[in-house]
Amino acid sequence: MLNDDEFIKTCDVPGPTKEEIRAILLYKSNVCHEDIVVDIGCGTGGLSVEFSLKAEKVYSIDKNPEAINICKKNLEKLGNLDKVSFIENDGVNALKNINTFDIALIGGSGRDLEPILDLVDSKLNHEGRILIPCILVDTKVDAVNKLKSLGYNPKIVEVNVSKGRVIDRGIMMIARNPIAIVYAKKR
Numbered sequence: 001m002l003n004d005d006e007f008i009k010t011c012d013v014p015g016p017t018k019e020e021i022r023a024i025l026l027y028k029s030n031v032c033h034e035d036i037v038v039d040i041g042c043g044t045g046g047l048s049v050e051f052s053l054k055a056e057k058v059y060s061i062d063k064n065p066e067a068i069n070i071c072k073k074n075l076e077k078l079g080n081l082d083k084v085s086f087i088e089n090d091g092v093n094a095l096k097n098i099n100t101f102d103i104a105l106i107g108g109s110g111r112d113l114e115p116i117l118d119l120v121d122s123k124l125n126h127e128g129r130i131l132i133p134c135i136l137v138d139t140k141v142d143a144v145n146k147l148k149s150l151g152y153n154p155k156i157v158e159v160n161v162s163k164g165r166v167i168d169r170g171i172m173m174i175a176r177n178p179i180a181i182v183y184a185k186k187r
């Protein structure tokens with residue numbers, strides 16, 4: 001696993017997805033070296049980097065050109081750049097031009113979660129996995145409801161991570177944002 005502070009960051013692009021969340025996503029995705037992955041809303045590339053080290057191919061998609069720029073830099077520094085295609089576009093348009101894939105990571109969708117999930121479902125291979133890390137309460141509710149309507153059996157895990165900071169009198173725990181991970185497998 002890569003440390004959060006190894007990633008190149010900028011104030012214009014959110015991320016990277018924190019180390020502990022990346023670890024859970026890797027584990028729950030069951031990624032293997034033959035998998036084709038789409039990372040929708042790739043941001044700084046926290047997930048694209050990790051999956052480029054384990055999968056066959058990664059499509060890193062973001063509508064923000066600055067995100068694509070920094071994602072590329074992080075791939076060069078930490079990941080396997082040869083395995084990644086960068087697509088500067090919104091998720092819906094980008095997915096229309098990709099054939100099939102095994103894992104869909106949806107780290108950013110704006111107001112397009114529903115159409116993105118429709119397209120993901122239509123292109124996801126048998127036994128493919130969908131993973132949606134959610135910061136907003138609304139995203140987790142929308143994701144669960146949409147996946148159910150598409151015939152999936154979504155699962156959800158919410159993670160509250162605190163990091164210890166050593167101070168004079170002991171160790172102070174500093175809480176991070178709770179993150180829910182909604183995930184499902186295609187049958």
Ligand SMILES: C[S@@+](CC[C@H](N)C(=O)[O-])C[C@H]1O[C@@H](n2cnc3c(N)ncnc32)[C@H](O)[C@@H]1O
Pocket residue numbers: 013014015016017040041042043044045046047061062063064067089090091092107108109110111112
């Ligand atoms: C929270 S960040 C993702 C962080 C990323 N997982 C990382 O490790 O750096 C969300 C990203 O989703 C992108 N985004 C939001 N809505 C989008 C959409 N409809 N299509 C493509 N990208 C989108 C934003 O531009 C932003 O860069």
